[in-house]
Amino acid sequence: MRTISNYRLLFLLGVNLLSIITSVEAQDKKFRARVSAQYVKITGKESSIRLSAKYRGEDGFEPATGLSFNVYKVISDDSLFLIGTTTTNDAGKAKVILTDSDNKYSSGDTIFNYVARIENNDKFEDSETSISFSDANLTAEVLSIDSTYQIKGVLTDHSGNPLPGQLLTVGLQRFYAPLHIGDEFYETDENGAVTVPLNEPMPAVDGILTFEISLNESDQYGTIQTLVSAPIGIPVKDESTFDQRTMWSPPTKTPYYLLIFPNLIILGVWVPIIILVINLFRISKTKINS
């Protein structure tokens, strides 16, 4: 009997040990994140490095949410300078805004180098992604030539030299997504310029059209976007009720009558209810002979 009990004890110990090892292994198993980085410059607004991370989960590729990156600038002697930390959102995306000092060329440099690193993360393996780009400038203006409006964009490098042979897109800003104007792409000429005629009259609130010209995901310059507005559209009245108190507004913009009358009714019913509850206390406190 004693031998059987010992075997049973050993077996249980073995099972426990196995489960502990398995659970430790399960805890140690980390995912490998697949990260892509892109430089995005919106002229006059901001320059940033945008990161997108995903991993192979149980249901295929899933966005890597809540993943922190340390973003470093590579200095000329290959040393790293931390410029910021960012964490991915629910879509697995994050960005680091580059300040003016981050975007200044050191003497002799023509290329910026940055590294985004995953370091000491509980869920993901340590890894790094690097990105290199040159700075470029994109300017845009709306011209009127022979009673026809045209939009002109000029792409130059950081020294102001034109960049020919680059593909730009031209679009009109709309609520959900830009509306393409003309062809899908326009190639810059020897002056680094594209000129796109605006043949169709387009409606806009107060007649103000906002165009966007973009160089998209260039290997050398990243994404550069420039916005330009001009009062050349067909004026339409802004009929949006966004700022008004309507039946379809959020709670902070409830119509006044709907705030006043229902609340008066609620008060009119709940005050007597409170009085009735108080009456119960009054009944319980009434002296026996009163």
Added chain:
Amino acid sequence: MNNSYTKLVSDLAPRKFSWKGNVWVVFLAIIVLVGLYSYIQQLRQGLVVTGMRDYALWGIYISNFVFFVAVSLVGSLITAILRLSGVHWSTPLTRIAEIIAVAAIIMAGITIIVDMGRPDRMLNLFLHGRLQSPIIWDVIVISTYLAISLLFLYYPLLPDFSILKKHFQENKYLNRWYGRLSLNWTGSKRQMNIYSRSIKILSVLIIPVAFAIHTVTAWLFETTYRPGWDSTNFGPYFVAGAFVAGSGAVVIVMYVLRKAYKLEDYITDHHFDLMGKILVMLCLLYLYFNINEYLMPTYKSTEEEAVHLRSLFTGEYAWLFWTAIIGGLVLPVIVLLFRWGRKPLPLFIVSLAVVLGAWWKRYVIVIPTLSHPFLPIQGVPQSWHRYQPTWMEWSITMATLALALLIITFLVRFLPIVPIQETAEERQWPDSIQTTRP
């Protein structure tokens, strides 16, 4: 002390369940537990375990919710309206009506939580709810009606608790609890003044709130632009239907309790006869609203309404629709027009048909309309066009119904079914006053 009065207290004081009562409780508890298992599965896996999809985004949970709201209206009918009208014959039925109202409104609230995909986010309803939405109106009015119904049940119990405290002198546990619940009730002049005034306020207050609760529930549908719900008449139509369902429920419960507790001296054949007359009047009124709701859209027969009405009259919902209309309204009216039809047993059977018909009528109001929207949804599988409740939905729905019956059963176990003090006063036994005073 008057022997008749002692007998009255003894007859009407709460009693332990018989073996049949215990079997009944176990039976209900099993249904509730099966429903609870299904609900846990629903919480884990989400509403995908139900038959609800993009088309039928409301299913039997919502039709069941509307049914509970309808039944809860009975508290205001039997107690408040008849009390304010100076009708005294209804005294033995008031407590039953109030108990049913409380159980039904509690279950209405629980059923709406069951229908939520993420009940853990319920607080957001209060934090971010828009006063423009009828759903918020419903939340407000249901909680208000629950508060009033509880008060309306509790207030008339105060003198009875005092009587029960004395009656259960030898049972320490019950004596202590009834004593606490009686709030030191002695029947003194000052207490009577506060009590009478409070009952009057409650009787007046509960009627508009009761009407509001069912009208607002009707507005949940009416404010949505869909065939079958696009009506200006939905509020009164729902209220009329609610009175029918509630009255039927009262008759069923009073029949069962009269049998179980041998209350023939208090709930008499005369009460059944009068309740039968009320029920036939309410059924006729509801029938009138039904004719309005279905005849005019049939006459106009706009494209979408015609499709919807065809599905009700001759299509896939025809057997349910006609069963609810004929079995739950027309036949009951015919039977109840005869005196023999208002005898306890026939009236009980008729009321069962009325209540079952009322439940299915809510199903017929909710589901077919969702299957035929004005704007069909593109790109959904064909199976999503139709709604078929899953066994999990059925088990959860049955559990809510069983839980309502369980609440009624436990309230009946510890509260006097027929108001003792009021019955004694109506029978003009002065001892009743002495009993409530030291």
